[in-house]
Amino acid sequence: MSRLDVTEKIIATKVAKGIKWADVAAKVGLSKEWVTAACLGQMTLDKKQADIIGKIFGLSADEKKWLMVVPYKGSLPTSVPTDPLIYRFYELVSVYGTTFKELIHEEFGDGIMSAIDFKMDLQREPNPAGDRVSITMSGKFLPYKTY
Amino acid sequence: MSRLDVTEKIIATKVAKGIKWADVAAKVGLSKEWVTAACLGQMTLDKKQADIIGKIFGLSADEKKWLMVVPYKGSLPTSVPTDPLIYRFYELVSVYGTTFKELIHEEFGDGIMSAIDFKMDLQREPNPAGDRVSITMSGKFLPYKTY
């Protein structure tokens, strides 16, 4: 058994039972972004969170233990993603990558936006010309220091 | 001469003169995100915008014409970026890619967030534990339709 097996069981159970991520997140009491990533094998749950997830998806004691182990992260099968929805995010990094770099450095100096001390929020943005996906990301700026 | 030559001249002039992207954007009258991407060879300018950019960076008439030609986009030298700041965005796609996919589909059904009908805003988010980079993205949802 591995974390991947648990992730696949969660996904298959979600399809079979018609569970919604938003409901799972509400039961866990955290954001839908973090909870979904955790269920998809990218984050580590504590005992209490694992028990809730385990109950929703009918996991065994051993399967719940895997949820509490830090996973080997990276959710995509290829380095350039083939799925159109995910590719669009890759395209944004490709087209806007140097722009992110220039503007963050102009504002903060040399360093990075943390992808660890990070959170995000994904919302529907109603719009008469067609609703929009709105994503707000917030990551701590980490400066390079001399030594 | 090519668009790349013009981009390199803009960057070299920016370093030599100490120009700021925020000031360039203010003169153009558009967001710093779009203007920076345009100066870095990813967007197409109209005549009036090209004239302003041309004046700031001392471009010739021919160089300004290149700014008005749609560029071959993609700003990164390798498919997995090596620069730590840009890599963090790639990592977000890698770790959260399937999460983006699940949550957007749960909210909207099958389709994508447009990377074309798209805008973003990058801001400093003051925080006593260390200031944060805040990025808000907004892209139109485009549904797959049957036919």
Added chain:
Amino acid sequence: MSRLDVTEKIIATKVAKGIKWADVAAKVGLSKEWVTAACLGQMTLDKKQADIIGKIFGLSADEKKWLMVVPYKGSLPTSVPTDPLIYRFYELVSVYGTTFKELIHEEFGDGIMSAIDFKMDLQREPNPAGDRVSITMSGKFLPYKTY
């Protein structure tokens, strides 16, 4: 169970029973292009469509549910396809890619042809020198806008 399992079952059943895609499409009441792509794991069906497909291919209740889940798209095992028929399309992108780009930009300005708000029609074109494959694609033009 995964969408891939359902796709493989559909294909195996098609071979065993000698089903034709055109007949499947006729029963669903949509184009053969969209219906084939859906059966091959690239599109998402609604309840009614899944029931029809499920009946044709003898799918279980759970298998039909997978047809209604948005799939991870991308139907090819390698980034440069090895199958001669599919490679020819890749070759067209390789040889004509910059031509597509130039002519669409000349006609519409900066933007793309949507691969989402998209439909196509594939027909036999009788010809005394040998029949031809005729493919008509129609995708909405999506302009880049300044912001």
Added chain:
Amino acid sequence: MSRLDVTEKIIATKVAKGIKWADVAAKVGLSKEWVTAACLGQMTLDKKQADIIGKIFGLSADEKKWLMVVPYKGSLPTSVPTDPLIYRFYELVSVYGTTFKELIHEEFGDGIMSAIDFKMDLQREPNPAGDRVSITMSGKFLPYKTY
């Protein structure tokens, strides 16, 4: 000197003089698709065509000779294209590749659509919900034969 040099000169001249591909094609008396591909270094011109192109773009005698040499084809710098417009065509091959294969084989049996005995036509398709790009491709079907 190489064909690439001639292609780059043609592109630079086009930008500097504001030439349109449609006008070039009209002067050559062939489709804009073929003529643009030829100017971009993908097709071979005969003497008369090369003279017309040479005149439009101010090419020397030697440069015109290069237009009459069969070029090493392939117009893209990476096997998975980074430019968003061109990527959408690659995505169509990725998502619809197996669909093309199934439907062509269902109609014609084993074989391919030729990418050599091939022509295409790209048009604006007016549409109140936003104009569309319409592309019609026609390639001879070439059957595999036993021997």
Added chain:
Amino acid sequence: MSRLDVTEKIIATKVAKGIKWADVAAKVGLSKEWVTAACLGQMTLDKKQADIIGKIFGLSADEKKWLMVVPYKGSLPTSVPTDPLIYRFYELVSVYGTTFKELIHEEFGDGIMSAIDFKMDLQREPNPAGDRVSITMSGKFLPYKTY
């Protein structure tokens, strides 16, 4: 079940029973080159051919149906083959590729040698200095045409 399963069964049966490709081809009544490629999952058989192959290798009715389905072609596990015998052919393409191109264009103009309307014959060529492998390939020349 898939075509790959059938191919693997054919190969395993060939090893277990000590069948020779030349004998299989003789029973089918076609060249050993085409028949071997078909048995290895690269060509499509008609009903009569599939029955003969099915009898030789003890295939079930469903397995024989797979032989009549157009396969996803490409017989090698890596884009640069590791097997020394097959690599030598790849090396010939690498070393002589531009020579093939120059000589075919010099003789025929712009176009290609078809790999579809193609046949080949592989023979032992007795030679006192060591027997040689002789391969004769014949592919229709397909010219690019203007349009």
Added chain:
Amino acid sequence: MSRLDVTEKIIATKVAKGIKWADVAAKVGLSKEWVTAACLGQMTLDKKQADIIGKIFGLSADEKKWLMVVPYKGSLPTSVPTDPLIYRFYELVSVYGTTFKELIHEEFGDGIMSAIDFKMDLQREPNPAGDRVSITMSGKFLPYKTY
């Protein structure tokens, strides 16, 4: 100066002067296949051959010396060739690679067809349904031996 420079000079001179490979080969007194490969930087010439080539293409004494140095071989810019004519040969290796392997082993046992002790002949094969390219390859069989 390098062999690549000499190759590029030969090609440029060929285009400028309209030289034919068949004529070059006739003057050297060897096959057009070997001579073309040599001119394209894949084979090594002796003094006499280099003098003839040097005279035809107007090479300097130092340039002729480079023709007599064994070159770093491999004539293609990418591991999977993008040029349609050359790709067809790659496709033959991909589709027929395991067939080559099976038939050569069936005839000769374990070993390879040499790509060094090798020669080939490329001819036009007249055919009422369209002329064909005929290529005859002959390579010494080299057996693996036990030791």
Added chain:
Amino acid sequence: MSRLDVTEKIIATKVAKGIKWADVAAKVGLSKEWVTAACLGQMTLDKKQADIIGKIFGLSADEKKWLMVVPYKGSLPTSVPTDPLIYRFYELVSVYGTTFKELIHEEFGDGIMSAIDFKMDLQREPNPAGDRVSITMSGKFLPYKTY
């Protein structure tokens, strides 16, 4: 001019004048590790540091400005390094990567060792069996948090 040009000038000057990195670091008043990385185009200098470096390597005013611009980082020409010394570090990541992961997670929980809030010290470790290279790395632990 680009940062790469400045890096290459620094390296060429170092070779020509026989400068030592330890001496450069002493003049800058920082560690040899940080100063060398900065001179090799991986770190950003402030005005005072750039003046010192500029004096040592004879840089112009514009070249010194480039030292103060945040560089596009990543010092290696290939994703798997070919240089034996650098490869050994890559090998350590390959062999010990999962060990690093297990032990850091066992000690700290889910998170990473920062490569930004990071410093290191490289020393000769005398040893009768052959001196050793000793490297001490220190990076802040950054925990993933729920949100």
Added chain:
Amino acid sequence: MSRLDVTEKIIATKVAKGIKWADVAAKVGLSKEWVTAACLGQMTLDKKQADIIGKIFGLSADEKKWLMVVPYKGSLPTSVPTDPLIYRFYELVSVYGTTFKELIHEEFGDGIMSAIDFKMDLQREPNPAGDRVSITMSGKFLPYKTY
């Protein structure tokens, strides 16, 4: 059965029983770094060590034999690691690779730091601004010699 199966059994047992690497190492009487690497399939154990590990993880006699066989090393599934913790080490090689090279050569001359005659120690480094990961590596310097 293979070493990989044994590694997976060890990891699954560790999760199921909540075993700690530090405790395993204490029982073996060696460093936690070496013991963890060995359990993860990167090092070779002797009989006594294998018996201890076998007892802790409930391995069979045959499974213990696999621990004593030299494994095929390399613990990562992709050449550029996707896991954020492990990627940071890859990033250090990317950013500091040429710095390692320059400083080791300046101190020792041409040669490498051995990744075989190598040991390391990983510790928590308490720090009021957030605890740090401290890693000390020691590898024998191996000089290139003339011959």
Added chain:
Amino acid sequence: MSRLDVTEKIIATKVAKGIKWADVAAKVGLSKEWVTAACLGQMTLDKKQADIIGKIFGLSADEKKWLMVVPYKGSLPTSVPTDPLIYRFYELVSVYGTTFKELIHEEFGDGIMSAIDFKMDLQREPNPAGDRVSITMSGKFLPYKTY
């Protein structure tokens, strides 16, 4: 069943029974280098050799038949090997590749060292400063000839 299955059975049996390659080779009556390569799925055995190997490793009649079939060669899972021992050989090709080329061409002219008509011998070379691995390779020189 495939050759790979037989190779894996041989390796697993070797581990379980503690068999040594040198002993296997002695029983076969050939070099340990050739016999080991054959057992690892890289060479083809004759009936008598297969019977001996079959007896040592307890192979069935069908498994022994696979040993007599020419395998698809190439023993490594990645094109750049990750295992440190095997990588060192790859590194020798990387560092000394052009040296091999220059010296063989200087001695023999254009051609290659055969990897087919090839044998090698691997021995321990006692040395007070640490024993050494000594490998002697002998491959027939194959000259390129004009034709």
Added chain:
Amino acid sequence: MSRLDVTEKIIATKVAKGIKWADVAAKVGLSKEWVTAACLGQMTLDKKQADIIGKIFGLSADEKKWLMVVPYKGSLPTSVPTDPLIYRFYELVSVYGTTFKELIHEEFGDGIMSAIDFKMDLQREPNPAGDRVSITMSGKFLPYKTY
């Protein structure tokens, strides 16, 4: 100027003057293998050696300094070499890689053959059936140790 420039000058001078590596090595007083590798930019020379090489190839004072700087090693332009002679060595690693591993581990236990404390000798081996290339490699065995 860079080491690569010096290497290219050495090679060009060698071609122009018809210098032999064996003669260069004799003048340096070391093996032809080491001296050739050094001239090709893979090894580091001391002052005396650089002076000899400098005299032979007419190098300037600065060029000779580059010979004394440790180079970034790796002599091949692609990770899988295209040149037939060098590829044969790569093929040996591919086919015999696991054999090297098994036999060295059987003789020495876990560890590697050093590619640093390494020397080799390449000789012509006269043989009535065609002369052979004989290469003897000797590398120190470096054991992995527990810690």
